[in-house]
Amino acid sequence: MDNSIIKITDLHFSYNGLKVLKGVTHSFEKNTLTAITGPSGKGKSTFLTTLNRLWEDVPGAALQGCVELKIAEKWRDVYASSMDIAALRRMVGMVFQIPNPLPMSIFRNMAFPLKLAGVKEKDQVQAKVQEALERAFLWDEVKDRLHSSALELSGGQQQRLCIARALILEPMVLLFDEPTSSLDYQAAGMIEDLLVSLKESCTVLMVSHYLDQVSRIADSRLELADGKLLLSNISR
Amino acid sequence: MMINRDKTFKTALFICAAASALATLLIFGFLLVFGLPLFKGGQFFLLLGRPWAPGQGMYGFLPMIAGTAAISLLSLVVAFPISLGVSFFLHSLAPAALGKILKRLVQFMTGVPTVIYGFIGVFLLVPLIREMFENGSGMCVLSASLMLGLLISPTMILFFSDGFAAVDKKYIQAARALGATRVQTLLFVVLPNAWRGLMTGLIMALGRAMGDTLIALMIAGNAVNVPSSLLDPARTLTSHIALVSAADYHSMEFKSIFACGVTLYLLNAAAVIAIRRFGAVGKDKAHV
Amino acid sequence: MSEKALKWTDRAVVVFAWSSAIILICALFLLIGSLLKNGWQTLGLDLIFGNAPPLDAILLKRRVFGGLFPAIAGTLLLVVLSVSLAVPIGVCAGVYMSEYASAGLRRILGLCFDILAGVPSIVVGLFGFSGAIILHRIFDGFRPCLAVSAASLAILVLPYLVRTTQTSMQGISPGLRITALALGASKMQNIVYVLLPRSMSGILSGIVLAIGRCAEDTAVIMLTGVVATAGVPGSLFGQYEALPFYIYYISSQYTDQAELMTGYGASIILLCVCLALFLIALGVRKGLSHQVFYRI
Numbered sequence: 001m002d003n004s005i006i007k008i009t010d011l012h013f014s015y016n017g018l019k020v021l022k023g024v025t026h027s028f029e030k031n032t033l034t035a036i037t038g039p040s041g042k043g044k045s046t047f048l049t050t051l052n053r054l055w056e057d058v059p060g061a062a063l064q065g066c067v068e069l070k071i072a073e074k075w076r077d078v079y080a081s082s083m084d085i086a087a088l089r090r091m092v093g094m095v096f097q098i099p100n101p102l103p104m105s106i107f108r109n110m111a112f113p114l115k116l117a118g119v120k121e122k123d124q125v126q127a128k129v130q131e132a133l134e135r136a137f138l139w140d141e142v143k144d145r146l147h148s149s150a151l152e153l154s155g156g157q158q159q160r161l162c163i164a165r166a167l168i169l170e171p172m173v174l175l176f177d178e179p180t181s182s183l184d185y186q187a188a189g190m191i192e193d194l195l196v197s198l199k200e201s202c203t204v205l206m207v208s209h210y211l212d213q214v215s216r217i218a219d220s221r222l223e224l225a226d227g228k229l230l231l232s233n234i235s236r
Numbered sequence: 237m238m239i240n241r242d243k244t245f246k247t248a249l250f251i252c253a254a255a256s257a258l259a260t261l262l263i264f265g266f267l268l269v270f271g272l273p274l275f276k277g278g279q280f281f282l283l284l285g286r287p288w289a290p291g292q293g294m295y296g297f298l299p300m301i302a303g304t305a306a307i308s309l310l311s312l313v314v315a316f317p318i319s320l321g322v323s324f325f326l327h328s329l330a331p332a333a334l335g336k337i338l339k340r341l342v343q344f345m346t347g348v349p350t351v352i353y354g355f356i357g358v359f360l361l362v363p364l365i366r367e368m369f370e371n372g373s374g375m376c377v378l379s380a381s382l383m384l385g386l387l388i389s390p391t392m393i394l395f396f397s398d399g400f401a402a403v404d405k406k407y408i409q410a411a412r413a414l415g416a417t418r419v420q421t422l423l424f425v426v427l428p429n430a431w432r433g434l435m436t437g438l439i440m441a442l443g444r445a446m447g448d449t450l451i452a453l454m455i456a457g458n459a460v461n462v463p464s465s466l467l468d469p470a471r472t473l474t475s476h477i478a479l480v481s482a483a484d485y486h487s488m489e490f491k492s493i494f495a496c497g498v499t500l501y502l503l504n505a506a507a508v509i510a511i512r513r514f515g516a517v518g519k520d521k522a523h524v
Numbered sequence: 525m526s527e528k529a530l531k532w533t534d535r536a537v538v539v540f541a542w543s544s545a546i547i548l549i550c551a552l553f554l555l556i557g558s559l560l561k562n563g564w565q566t567l568g569l570d571l572i573f574g575n576a577p578p579l580d581a582i583l584l585k586r587r588v589f590g591g592l593f594p595a596i597a598g599t600l601l602l603v604v605l606s607v608s609l610a611v612p613i614g615v616c617a618g619v620y621m622s623e624y625a626s627a628g629l630r631r632i633l634g635l636c637f638d639i640l641a642g643v644p645s646i647v648v649g650l651f652g653f654s655g656a657i658i659l660h661r662i663f664d665g666f667r668p669c670l671a672v673s674a675a676s677l678a679i680l681v682l683p684y685l686v687r688t689t690q691t692s693m694q695g696i697s698p699g700l701r702i703t704a705l706a707l708g709a710s711k712m713q714n715i716v717y718v719l720l721p722r723s724m725s726g727i728l729s730g731i732v733l734a735i736g737r738c739a740e741d742t743a744v745i746m747l748t749g750v751v752a753t754a755g756v757p758g759s760l761f762g763q764y765e766a767l768p769f770y771i772y773y774i775s776s777q778y779t780d781q782a783e784l785m786t787g788y789g790a791s792i793i794l795l796c797v798c799l800a801l802f803l804i805a806l807g808v809r810k811g812l813s814h815q816v817f818y819r820i
Contacts, residue, residue: 263643447645
């Protein structure tokens with residue numbers, strides 16, 4: 001049975017004339033954690049943004065090829081003109097290298113994506129916020145100060161908040177761009193555990209610099225080199 | 237629905253931007269249309285060089301051009317050295333606290349109403365000039381230039397300072413490491429690399445001097461003739477516009493103010509284009 | 525250059541810089557000092573309300589003669605009108621410039637705004653004046669009035685509002701820019717919920733400065749309907765008094781010492797208004813917590 005959820009065919013991507021991806025073809029399986037490694041500055045993060053079309057906000061970038069997503073058992077072209085970008089980004093969440101909570105309270109940060117999606121009922125919002133924070137192992141630490149500023153949290157807490165914020169939309173796919181590289185090893189360890197637990201509900205793609213991290217948590221490793229994705233083995 | 241709202245939003249914003257830009261063209265259009273009779277057959281250029289004698293049917297505004305040129309250029313002469321000195325001071329010589337306060341004062345000065353400069357000019361500077369030179373009323377090119385120099389100094393200082401601050405810190409570090417004093421660094425490293433800021437500041441200040449109405453109107457005397465000395469009264473293009481209150485909208489006298497308006501508009505547009513060519517430094521920080 | 529010559533240049537520059545700074549400070553304090561010295565005695569309720577009881581004057585029960593109240597009311601109304609005209613248009617135009625305009629369009633529109641910012645205020649006044657003439661041809665009896673002044677002043681401050689909005693929005697870090705987008709925000713939601721609140725302090729300080737320009741400008745209004753005596757403005761289409769014009773008028777037309785003193789008083793009030801606005805603009809830039817403006 002075909003268990004894949006993302007299918008990429010002959011994907012080319014260039015940025016200001018610089019070719020970053022030169023014909024990438026790959027499919028990702030459901031409920032797996034795939035790590036993407038490779039030399040820095042060669043477009044690993046950019047590759048992630050081709051899946052949620054976030055690169056389109058960057059001037060000077062151009063894309064060719066096909067990215068498909070299996071939504072409700074049907075393959076849908078991500079770049080079709082009928083695709084609602086906002087809806088796509090709710091299905092394909094992203095977490096960045098540097099935690100980026102918005103300058104508002106913890107609760108408002110969590111409720112923000114719901115607000116964007118037009119969810120208004122207070123009870124529902126409350127329940128979803130709590131559930132997402134619990135899934136991100138953050139609830140116990142912040143339940144007493146939901147209304148204080150998110151910027152007062154520690155780096156690791158901020159990153160878990162950002163993950164929880166992405167989870168609240170119940171995405172099918174979660175993209176992580178070096179999620180631990182701005183954190184100390186304790187905080188990073190917590191995020192790693194969290195990533196593994198996320199596999200139950202989502203498909204996870206993660207850019208990472210650390211091969212030891214990859215060997216600890218990833219199901220497979222893809223090396224981005226010379227514009228191609230190569231399946232590489234994981235040394236355990 | 238969401239996409240529709242986005243489109244409406246974007247269109248609304250575009251209309252605002254287009255309308256604002258249109259105002260720029262509309263102003264020029266109005267001036268042209270109202271001054272039209274004067275522009276027909278190249279008369280405009282004749283007017284530039286002719287004297288003003290409504291009695292004899294002559295509506296040249298040479299005197300006003302001369303007045304504007306004399307007063308604004310002189311005010312630059314007054315303001316430039318002071319501004320250069322103050323921006324030297326602010327950049328590397330001032331004790332930290334004093335520098336901070338002075339910078340704030342300079343920023344505040346850009347917001348002091350020009351009518352107040354004019355008012356103090358009338359009651360403080362003009363009597364002083366009158367007594368010093370014992371000649372005429374004291375309402376003259378010199379008084380207006382001094383006051384105007386004070387008005388435009390803050391503008392110049394802020395642009396100069398921005399220009400100095402934009403010079404790469406690496407160069408300064410290198411010079412200091414080679415044993416250059418603060419002043420030497422300023423003269424041999426900062427100043428030569430800040431010419432853009434200097435030019436921008438000069439042009440902006442000139443624009444402000446040419447465009448100011450109240451100071452010249454209140455203390456330059458407003459006589460319609462080409463001034464021949466610092467103590468002569470003069471009338472600028474701006475005060476000429478302010479002073480004409482012709483009841484008859486069809487008189488040539490009335491139309492001449494639009495020719496003055498066109499001249500001022502074009503001079504300032506030229507200044508703006510010149511600054512854009514230079515690649516302005518810190519353009520948006522001019523006020524605060 | 526010899527070592528000695530270098531040393532002397534060094535000293536000369538230091539002396540030059542210090543004396544420039546001292547001259548500037550002295551000039552400013554001479555200016556303010558002479559205002560205060562001559563005008564401080566006039567400061568008081570009489571200056572503003574003349575012989576009328578303040579409350580009656582404010583409630584418009586009694587007309588004020590010999591006080592600045594009508595001029596202050598005129599300036600206040602003028603500022604409110606022109607700023608509420610200019611702010612929505614200017615901020616929207618600034619958002620467009622920063623977020624939507626293509627590079628080419630941004631250059632063209634930017635040039636327009638730069639030119640508009642450089643147009644002398646008397647020329648903007650002349651524009652308003654000619655507009656009034658055209659309206660006079662269409663509607664009999666129309667003449668320069670409060671509405672014309674407000675519209676002209678709005679045009680005068682428009683480019684500042686566009687620029688401050690544009691620069692403060694463009695200054696937002698790319699990281700913050702994509703945060704909400706990655707969470708499924710549309711471009712408009714991103715602007716309304718994240719980018720605008722984030723640039724609010726810059727925009728606000730632009731607005732405060734625009735208020736200052738509207739309050740101090742004399743050249744625009746002297747061509748578009750301000751007069752020396754009109755009482756408290758009663759209609760948008762009537763003539764009105766304003767503080768800066770009053771100062772100008774007194775400086776050339778004062779008949780006695782008392783009137784001159786009122787002129788000094790008016791100058792002090794106007795200067796204080798500008799000082800207050802300046803301090804507010806500084807405070808807004810510095811201390812504003814952006815969170816105040818997030819509303820969910």
